[in-house]
Amino acid sequence: MMRTRTIEIMVGAFVAAGIAALFMLAMKASNLGTASIRDGYQVTARFDNIGGLRVQAPVSAGGVRVGRVTAITYDQEDYEARVHMTIDSRYDRFPSDTSASIYTAGLLGEQYIGLEPGGADDFLADGDAILLTQSALVLEQLIGRFLFAMTEGKDG
């Protein structure tokens, strides 16, 4: 029979190793260490078509992640998609005429919102709406437009 003290030390080491593993999963392997935006401000944007945009998708400006999409709803008044996003309050100097576009990361990657700052003097604040938007490129529509343009060219 091993001494109680040795057993207790081994159990302590085991529990510590388990907690260390959880900590590593939290900080190194999952988004708990990075992605949570503690305080930010809400803005909305309307799009004709959001393509495959999802809640939690990144919002970036100049390729830097500044926020994320928090909710996507469909507005029955004007038949447009309304995207709610939270932007990190560190980045509070976006001009009020900033435009938002939906891009795709890589050829088949996930979709994200890109912000391009405008030139106005006042800045976006909590609850504001982004007025200038550009919808997602939907592959089927692109192909349709391309085919249409080709047949037009043949006729003319």
Add this chain to the structure above:
Amino acid sequence: MIDWLQGLGHRTLSFLERTGRANLFILRVFAGVPALALQLRLVVAQLYAVGVLSLLIIVVSALNVGMVLGLQMYNTLVNFGAEASIGPVVALALVRELGPVVAALLFAGRAGSALTAEIGLMKATEQLSSMEMMAVDPVRRIVAPRLLAGILSMPLLAAIFSAVGILGGYFVAVGLLGVDEGAYWGQMRAAVDWNDDVVNGIIKSIVFGLVVTWIAVFEGYDAVPTTEGVSRATTRSVVYSSLAVLALDFVLTALMFGDI
């Protein structure tokens, strides 16, 4: 024909009876768990037997599982030029499924069988009935600390399994195959969600810990008190708990990740 029907009925009834006894048994064990706060020494000793002694097999298997995952995924993903997403693939597979499931299967083989054999032998050598003679409830004294230790150590073992597996994948992908280190960790962090993936994996492992230890202690306590009975109970314990883990994993996965 009638004999065959009788046999079927007999088997069904005894199966139901055993299930019922297992449920009553777990209630009795749970009733004994609060009193353990006064006797933490019993739980610590069982944490050593169940958790610490399982650590070696868990770490070695996790390292190998992670390395194999990294190697196999690389071979497929490199065809699409997507070898950088090896990090998310390895991490998601381990955190969601392989960590809890494989750790639970190893746990059933390493710790569950030992629990069944130990309790079964105690019963066969009449240690349990002599405890009852001394007015010590064997369910509280013997079974409850073992069940609690199983429930406590399983999530820790599963977390260690996932973490070591991710490190194993890192060694192969980054060290051996030349995947970019920043891409391995960065894409992993972007893809793995704490609430959706890691916490669900932990919940899974707690459930598995309960089920595996429950089956192990029940099989031991319910064993026919002979040498042959104990050996059969040990086999049944490992077989039933492995099947239960795999079946429950499907149910839990469907509940947790079925509708995203």
